[in-house]
Amino acid sequence: MEDLTDVYNEIIMEHSMNSYNKKKLENADYTEIGHNPNCGDEITLELKLNGDIIEDMAFTGHGCAISQASTSIMIDTLKGKTIDEAKKIVKTFIEMIKRETTDEEQLKILEDAIAFKNVSNMPARVKCALLAWHTIEGILDGK
Ligand code: ZN
Numbered sequence: 001m002e003d004l005t006d007v008y009n010e011i012i013m014e015h016s017m018n019s020y021n022k023k024k025l026e027n028a029d030y031t032e033i034g035h036n037p038n039c040g041d042e043i044t045l046e047l048k049l050n051g052d053i054i055e056d057m058a059f060t061g062h063g064c065a066i067s068q069a070s071t072s073i074m075i076d077t078l079k080g081k082t083i084d085e086a087k088k089i090v091k092t093f094i095e096m097i098k099r100e101t102t103d104e105e106q107l108k109i110l111e112d113a114i115a116f117k118n119v120s121n122m123p124a125r126v127k128c129a130l131l132a133w134h135t136i137e138g139i140l141d142g143k
Helices: 004-018 065-078 083-097 105-123 123-140
Strands: 030-036 043-048 053-062
Touching: 004 043, 004 065, 004 083, 030 123, 043 065, 043 123, 053 065, 053 083, 065 105, 065 123, 083 105, 083 123, 105 123
Parallel strands: none
Antiparallel strands: 030 043, 043 053
């Protein structure tokens, strides 16, 4: 059986190397910039809504593999979700990284983003993993 950690690492590597979510959106409704000075990670998130559904999302920017992969996987996870679903997923991800939620059943809504679970053991990487998720909070909070 393949080690689950290897699968997670593969998911993170795949998204950090060549993300199809890294592009400009044609008609973004919201743009939010995220910055992690500890590591030098910088992202610009763009989001397009259709009613209360996240119709499309993309990002540009640069930074370490964790920050870039986390942004890309977050986009995959939140696309097509309602604002309320997205808020719940974002909250759960942040709680997973801070080890406030460890229940596997609750973490299932994170889909592939669960790959970042082990980052909670790497304090130096926590801000990298959370950058995109805190940035999207800035857009969703007023909704
Ligand atoms: Zn970083």
